[in-house]
Amino acid sequence: MYFGLYNPAPVIENQGDDFFEAAHPLPLKKDPNIMKIVLGARYSLIGNWVEEYYQSGLDTFKILGRQVVFANTPESVKYVFATKHDNYERKSPQMRRALELLLGDGLFISDGTTWQRRRPLVADIVAKKRLPEFAPSMEAVALALRDRWRVLPDDHEFEMVGEMAELTAEIISRAVFGRNLGAAAARQVIDGFTLYQKTIDSFNLGYFLGKDEGSALRLTPARRTAIHQVHKVIEDVVNAHLEGSGDAGSMVDLLVKRNKRNPELGLDVTALRNEAATIFMAGHETTATTLTWIWYLLANSPWVEEALHEELHRVCGNRPATLADLDQLDWCQAIVMEAMRLYPPVPLLPRQAKEADMIEDIAVEKGALIMIAPWLLHRAKDLWDRPTHFMPERFLNGAKPEPYSYIPFSAGPRICPGMNFGLAEAILCLAILAQNFKVRIRKGYKVNPVCRLTLRPEGGLPVTVVRR
Numbered sequence: 001m002y003f004g005l006y007n008p009a010p011v012i013e014n015q016g017d018d019f020f021e022a023a024h025p026l027p028l029k030k031d032p033n034i035m036k037i038v039l040g041a042r043y044s045l046i047g048n049w050v051e052e053y054y055q056s057g058l059d060t061f062k063i064l065g066r067q068v069v070f071a072n073t074p075e076s077v078k079y080v081f082a083t084k085h086d087n088y089e090r091k092s093p094q095m096r097r098a099l100e101l102l103l104g105d106g107l108f109i110s111d112g113t114t115w116q117r118r119r120p121l122v123a124d125i126v127a128k129k130r131l132p133e134f135a136p137s138m139e140a141v142a143l144a145l146r147d148r149w150r151v152l153p154d155d156h157e158f159e160m161v162g163e164m165a166e167l168t169a170e171i172i173s174r175a176v177f178g179r180n181l182g183a184a185a186a187r188q189v190i191d192g193f194t195l196y197q198k199t200i201d202s203f204n205l206g207y208f209l210g211k212d213e214g215s216a217l218r219l220t221p222a223r224r225t226a227i228h229q230v231h232k233v234i235e236d237v238v239n240a241h242l243e244g245s246g247d248a249g250s251m252v253d254l255l256v257k258r259n260k261r262n263p264e265l266g267l268d269v270t271a272l273r274n275e276a277a278t279i280f281m282a283g284h285e286t287t288a289t290t291l292t293w294i295w296y297l298l299a300n301s302p303w304v305e306e307a308l309h310e311e312l313h314r315v316c317g318n319r320p321a322t323l324a325d326l327d328q329l330d331w332c333q334a335i336v337m338e339a340m341r342l343y344p345p346v347p348l349l350p351r352q353a354k355e356a357d358m359i360e361d362i363a364v365e366k367g368a369l370i371m372i373a374p375w376l377l378h379r380a381k382d383l384w385d386r387p388t389h390f391m392p393e394r395f396l397n398g399a400k401p402e403p404y405s406y407i408p409f410s411a412g413p414r415i416c417p418g419m420n421f422g423l424a425e426a427i428l429c430l431a432i433l434a435q436n437f438k439v440r441i442r443k444g445y446k447v448n449p450v451c452r453l454t455l456r457p458e459g460g461l462p463v464t465v466v467r468r
């Protein structure tokens with residue numbers, strides 16, 4: 001309930017001996033009115049769609065005075081993200097305004113020359129070729145969690161979203177800041193991000209009332225505290241590196257060194273801090289929610305769990321999985337990909353049109369909101385067989401979805417540069433933990449996927465782990 005006025009759509013979930021239709025809100029029967037859209041957006045961004053949106057298509061409508069264009073076909077996604085990237089590279093004012101106090105001009109929300117100059121730098125730092133440097137931390141942190149789970153009392157229940165968030169925060173914190181940051185400082189950054197996210201809203205009224213730049217977020221005391229908490233730790237790390245005393249091999253170290261080698265980049269302490277904060281934020285919750293959804297899906301699909309265990313035994317025997325096993329862990333990879341199809345960690349990828357344009361036969365106004373929704377595209381009835389079912393086998397044996405129909409990492413020049421980092425991390429954590437445990441969800445617990453910035457089960461996921 002939101003303000004007692006908003007009734008979320010009922011959530012459905014179906015299970016049989018050999019199928020699992022994963023939890024999702026029932027599509028609406030008729031178009032929601034503006035009140036329902038506004039209240040719905042504050043509750044979750046995925047519950048307000050009518051049946052017709054769960055198939056590929058293009059549509060446009062107005063919210064107050066603002067044009068919204070829905071691009072939900074592989075062709076239009078390609079057009080917006082790749083062909084006409086220059087016109088649609090800009091993030092929506094909601095997203096920019098929501099994150100700018102924390103991330104400043106960091107890559108995730110920048111555009112124009114700032115984005116063009118910094119993208120190659122950040123992409124290089126989180127690139128696939130650096131996996132051998134960062135994978136040992138992924139393995140070590142996952143093994144430490146395995147050891148903690150091993151000594152839990154039988155039937156000990158805990159909350160999985162928080163558990164996975166701690167796991168991935170530790171991994172990304174070691175990668176970005178190095179191993180010497182210290183637990184207290186790392187916790188300060190993690191808690192600061194969590195606090196900040198709680199204070200932000202998904203609906204920017206000013207934009208829908210006609211301001212192309214949207215309304216700035218007010219610096220409330222809660223936001224100020226959260227921002228200060230994050231910025232202080234990261235600035236200290238950056239300054240240590242600038243003075244030559246930081247942890248070699250960390251992403252901040254690479255940023256500082258590259259900036260020294262390429263002074264034309266002109267990154268000052270604030271810019272370096274913004275990029276480090278961006279990588280931390282972009283690489284933390286996305287992987288955590290992916291892993292959480294994987295445990296939910298596996299717990300409800302014993303036949304997939306069995307195939308996974310068989311593969312882990314065949315490939316790794318009794319030793320823990322490592323980066324070197326990745327190419328052989330086909331089921332692990334397919335499970336990660338299918339989990340991100342059903343529950344894309346970033347379910348909406350909104351853009352703002354720089355200039356007026358045509359997307360197929362739709363006239364796009366300057367400043368319009370272009371909505372690309374992996375949540376809908378990944379569930380389009382005409383693109384996917386049994387779209388609401390958990391079927392990792394659709395990604396096995398080199399099967400590839402139609403181009404631009406599967407976009408959990410976005411697409412085109414703004415595609416997630418940390419894709420290989422995130423995939424390797426999710427596969428390794430899944431493999432190492434599944435080698436030792438099965439996860440079971442509290443009996444009768446109703447999972448309800450909700451989305452604000454990322455997609456997670458509302459109220460968390462209460463689980464127990466069973467030793468294998």
Ligand code: HEM
Pocket residue numbers: 091107108109119122126278279282283284286287290340345346349350407408409410413414415416417418419421422423426
């Ligand atoms: C499962 C894991 C991940 C998923 C699903 C994911 C997804 C995404 C998506 C959808 C975007 C684009 C958002 C948009 O277009 O509005 C993005 C951007 C970005 N991601 Fe990831 N991400 C993941 C992991 C990571 C990791 C591990 C890192 C860093 C180590 C990272 C760094 C970034 C950065 C820096 C951007 C901004 C790129 C730009 O705007 O040019 N991501 N990610």
